[in-house]
Amino acid sequence: MGRDLSALFDPVSVAVVGASDDPAKYGHAIAAQAVRADGRRPVHLVNRRGGTVLGRTVAPSLSAIGEPVDLAVVSVPAAGFEDAVDEALRCGARAIVAITAGFAETGDAGRIRQQAVAERVRAAGAVMVGPNCLGIADNTTDLFLASDTFTPGAVALLSQSGNLALELQLRFRPHGLGFSRFVSLGNQADVTLVDLLADCARHEGTRAIAVYAEDFGDGRAFAEAAADAGKPVVLLTAGRGDASARSAQSHTGALTTSADVVTAACRDAGVELVATPRELTVAVAALSGARRASGRRVAVLTDGGGHGVVAADAVEAAGLTVPELHEPTRQRLREALWEQSAVANPVDLAGMGEQDPASYAETIAALLAAEEVDAVLMTGYFGGYAAAEGGLGGGGKALADGEKEAARLIAARHRATAKPLVVQSMYPESPSCRTLAAAGIPVFAATEDSARALAATAPAAQRTGVTPLPVPASPLRESGYMETRRALEEAGLSFPAAREIHDETELLAAAEEFTGPYVLKALHLLHKSDAGGVVLGLAGPDELLAAFREMHARLGASSYSVEAMADLTDGIELIVGVNRDPRFGPVAMVGLGGVLAEALHDVAFTLAPVPAERAVSLLRGLRTAALLDGVRANRPSTSKRPRRPSRRSPRSAPPTRRSPRSRSTPFSYARRSTRPRLPRRTRVTHPSPHAEPPT
Incomplete structure (x- = not known):
C-alpha cells in the first residue's frame, strides 16, 4: 500500500513557520x-517576532496558534x-515540509x-519532505507551498532541482501540459522518491510522473x-560524468550511481530515461495521453x-x-x-496539399x-498555410x-484510432497545429x-x-579462487578440471x-594477467613444468x-x-569477451537475478549478436566437435599469456565460451584470470 501521505498533499490545516515580509527570504x-488557498483550509503564518x-x-510560535496544525512548512x-x-x-x-538547508549536503x-x-x-x-527542499504543490487540492505557481495539469513532477521545475513549466506550456503535483525532494531524510512515486501512482489526478533525481536512495525499490x-x-537523472557527480554531491548531498546501472534498471522497469529537460518534455508529451503503439513500424507523411x-x-x-x-x-x-x-514510405504528397488541403486528412x-x-x-x-494566410505558399x-478544416478532419481521424500520431511542423504555433495539439496530437518544431x-x-x-531478490544465501566462509569455483559448480555451472598445486610434485x-x-x-x-600470472595453451607436462618454474621464480605465489x-x-x-551496486543491489553484465572485450566494449547490464529468457534477450541485444549465429566461415559446425588433444598429441601452438585487461569496470566476471547457436545452454569454460570472488 505504501506510506500514508494524505497529510502532505491534502492537509486539514497549514502553518508556515518563518513567514516573512522580506521578499529576499x-x-x-x-x-x-500558501495564502492563495486560504479558502480551502486554515493557513497560519508564524514568525517569532510576531506582528x-x-x-x-x-x-x-506554533503553540500560540491555539489549535492543531496538520502540516507545517x-x-x-x-x-x-x-x-x-x-x-x-x-x-x-x-506532515512537515523542511525548507531549511545545512544538513547532509554539508557533510x-x-x-x-x-x-x-x-x-x-x-x-x-x-x-517529512526535505530538508533542503523548495516546497511542494498539489493543484488538485489547492495546496500551494512552493515559491512559484505551477500550471494545473496531469503530470506529477518529483524533482531535486527547483530551477529545472521552472524550465519544465515553460517547456510544457506549448504542449498544453501542466502539473498535478510538484515535490522538491531535497535530501530525502524521511519521505523518499520511492514513497512519492508510489503515492503519485495511486493519485487519480496524475496521468504521468516526471522525475529529476540525483539520488535514488533505494534504487531497486x-x-x-x-x-x-x-x-x-x-x-x-544526473551524475553521468565526473563534473555532474561533484555538482550533485554539493547540491543535495546525493550519491549518484553508474549510468550503465541506471540505464539497465530503467529498461527493466519500463521507465523512459531521458538526458535533457527538452527530451523529458518530448517524452511526457507523447506519454501523457493513453495512446501506445503496438509495434515499432512508422509511416512518414511529408509534403516535401x-x-x-x-x-x-x-x-x-x-x-x-x-x-x-x-x-x-x-x-x-x-x-x-x-x-x-x-506512396511507398515515406509518403510524399508532392504538392498535392496545395491543390487540396484535405489530402492531408x-x-x-x-x-x-x-x-x-503502428x-x-x-x-x-x-500549418504554414494558416500561419501565412496567403503570404507563404501563395x-x-x-x-x-482548407488547412484548418484538414486539421479538424485529422483530429477526428485520430480520435477514431488507438494508434499514435505525431506532427513536426515548421509552424507549430499556427492555428492548424494548435487544433491538432488541442486534440491530443503532439506537435513539435x-x-x-x-x-x-x-x-x-x-x-x-x-x-x-x-x-524479486531471493532469500540471501549463506555467506561463503572462504572467498578464494578455488572456493568460488566450487560454489559456482554447486550452483550448476560446469568448469574444466582444475587442481590447486603448491610445488612441482603436485603439478x-x-x-x-x-x-x-x-x-x-x-x-x-x-590482477593475475597484469602480473603475467596466467599462461594458456600449455601442450603437455613438459611445457607446464617449464611455465611453472618461470612463473614461480618471478612471482613466488603461495599456490597455483x-x-x-x-x-x-x-x-x-x-x-x-x-x-552489487550501492543503490540498485545485484547487477549482472554480459557481453563479447576475449581480446575484444575492451576494444568493442559491447556489454549489456540488467538487475539480477536474471531469468534465462532475459539472458538470451540481453545477448540478442548486443551489437555483435550476429556472431552468435555464425558469420560466413564461422557458421556453427554440424560435425562432431573434435576431441581435446591428449598429452600424446600436443597442439603445436605455443603457450599464450593473457593480455592485461582494463580495470575500469568494478564487475567481478568470468569468461564463458558458447557455441554460436542460441538459445542453447552455454557452458562455462574457465573463470577469467582476473575474476574476483562474487560479491
Missing part, C-alpha cells in the same frame, strides 16, 4: 503562495530547525543531525515502484521530399522502422493523391488504418481555411523530437520487469589426472591452479560479470 515566497506578514497577523535558519520541528510535532503535525555532521530529526519525525508517526506504477514514468528523408532517418535513429507499405495501402493512397505523389486516415503501420509521423509545411485565405516522441510510445524491446600429479592442453594460473593475486583448457575452436567467448 524564502519564507516570504512560501507564505504568499504582521502580508497584512495578516502572525503567531509568534519550516523555513527558518538551521540553528532553529530542530526546535521548530519538535514544536510542530508537539502541536500534532502529521557527515550535517547528515547525523538530519538523521536524528528524521527519526523523531517517524517516531511521532509523521512524515525505485525500479520496482516504477514497474508497478501503471502510469508512464519519465526519468531525467527533404523533410520526409530527414524524418525517416530520425525515426530509424530512434530505434524504429520505416517499412514499405503493402500494396492495398498504396492503392488507397493512389486513389486519394495525384500521380506524382510517392485522407492520407492520414489511410496510414492510420494500414495493418502494417504509428504515423507527419512532417513538413503543414494560396490566400482559401488555402488557410524539431524532427528529432517527433521521432523521439514516437519512440517513447513504442513497446520496449527488452522491458522485463524487476525480478606433475595434476597433469596425470587430465590431459592437456593446460592453463596455469598464479592464485591469490588481485593447473586447469584443462577449454576447446574454443568453434565457440564465441563471452564475458559475464556481477556486482
Whole structure:
C-alpha cells in the first residue's frame, strides 16, 4: 500500500513557520503562495517576532496558534530547525515540509543531525519532505507551498532541482501540459522518491510522473515502484560524468550511481530515461495521453521530399522502422493523391496539399488504418498555410481555411484510432497545429523530437520487469579462487578440471589426472594477467613444468591452479560479470569477451537475478549478436566437435599469456565460451584470470 501521505498533499490545516515580509527570504515566497488557498483550509503564518506578514497577523510560535496544525512548512535558519520541528510535532503535525538547508549536503555532521530529526519525525508517526527542499504543490487540492505557481495539469513532477521545475513549466506550456503535483525532494531524510512515486501512482489526478533525481536512495525499490506504477514514468537523472557527480554531491548531498546501472534498471522497469529537460518534455508529451503503439513500424507523411528523408532517418535513429507499405495501402493512397505523389514510405504528397488541403486528412486516415503501420509521423509545411494566410505558399485565405478544416478532419481521424500520431511542423504555433495539439496530437518544431516522441510510445524491446531478490544465501566462509569455483559448480555451472598445486610434485600429479592442453594460473593475486600470472595453451607436462618454474621464480605465489583448457575452436567467448551496486543491489553484465572485450566494449547490464529468457534477450541485444549465429566461415559446425588433444598429441601452438585487461569496470566476471547457436545452454569454460570472488 505504501506510506500514508494524505497529510502532505491534502492537509486539514497549514502553518508556515518563518513567514516573512522580506521578499529576499524564502519564507516570504512560501507564505504568499500558501495564502492563495486560504479558502480551502486554515493557513497560519508564524514568525517569532510576531506582528504582521502580508497584512495578516502572525503567531509568534506554533503553540500560540491555539489549535492543531496538520502540516507545517519550516523555513527558518538551521540553528532553529530542530526546535521548530519538535514544536510542530508537539502541536500534532502529521506532515512537515523542511525548507531549511545545512544538513547532509554539508557533510557527515550535517547528515547525523538530519538523521536524528528524521527519526523523531517517524517516531511521532509523521512524515517529512526535505530538508533542503523548495516546497511542494498539489493543484488538485489547492495546496500551494512552493515559491512559484505551477500550471494545473496531469503530470506529477518529483524533482531535486527547483530551477529545472521552472524550465519544465515553460517547456510544457506549448504542449498544453501542466502539473498535478510538484515535490522538491531535497535530501530525502524521511519521505523518499520511492514513497512519492508510489503515492503519485495511486493519485487519480496524475496521468504521468516526471522525475529529476540525483539520488535514488533505494534504487531497486525505485525500479520496482516504477514497474508497478501503471502510469508512464519519465526519468531525467544526473551524475553521468565526473563534473555532474561533484555538482550533485554539493547540491543535495546525493550519491549518484553508474549510468550503465541506471540505464539497465530503467529498461527493466519500463521507465523512459531521458538526458535533457527538452527530451523529458518530448517524452511526457507523447506519454501523457493513453495512446501506445503496438509495434515499432512508422509511416512518414511529408509534403516535401527533404523533410520526409530527414524524418525517416530520425525515426530509424530512434530505434524504429520505416517499412514499405503493402500494396492495398498504396492503392488507397493512389486513389486519394495525384500521380506524382510517392506512396511507398515515406509518403510524399508532392504538392498535392496545395491543390487540396484535405489530402492531408485522407492520407492520414489511410496510414492510420494500414495493418502494417503502428504509428504515423507527419512532417513538413503543414500549418504554414494558416500561419501565412496567403503570404507563404501563395494560396490566400482559401488555402488557410482548407488547412484548418484538414486539421479538424485529422483530429477526428485520430480520435477514431488507438494508434499514435505525431506532427513536426515548421509552424507549430499556427492555428492548424494548435487544433491538432488541442486534440491530443503532439506537435513539435524539431524532427528529432517527433521521432523521439514516437519512440517513447513504442513497446520496449527488452522491458522485463524487476525480478524479486531471493532469500540471501549463506555467506561463503572462504572467498578464494578455488572456493568460488566450487560454489559456482554447486550452483550448476560446469568448469574444466582444475587442481590447486603448491610445488612441482603436485603439478606433475595434476597433469596425470587430465590431459592437456593446460592453463596455469598464479592464485591469490588481485590482477593475475597484469602480473603475467596466467599462461594458456600449455601442450603437455613438459611445457607446464617449464611455465611453472618461470612463473614461480618471478612471482613466488603461495599456490597455483593447473586447469584443462577449454576447446574454443568453434565457440564465441563471452564475458559475464556481477556486482552489487550501492543503490540498485545485484547487477549482472554480459557481453563479447576475449581480446575484444575492451576494444568493442559491447556489454549489456540488467538487475539480477536474471531469468534465462532475459539472458538470451540481453545477448540478442548486443551489437555483435550476429556472431552468435555464425558469420560466413564461422557458421556453427554440424560435425562432431573434435576431441581435446591428449598429452600424446600436443597442439603445436605455443603457450599464450593473457593480455592485461582494463580495470575500469568494478564487475567481478568470468569468461564463458558458447557455441554460436542460441538459445542453447552455454557452458562455462574457465573463470577469467582476473575474476574476483562474487560479491
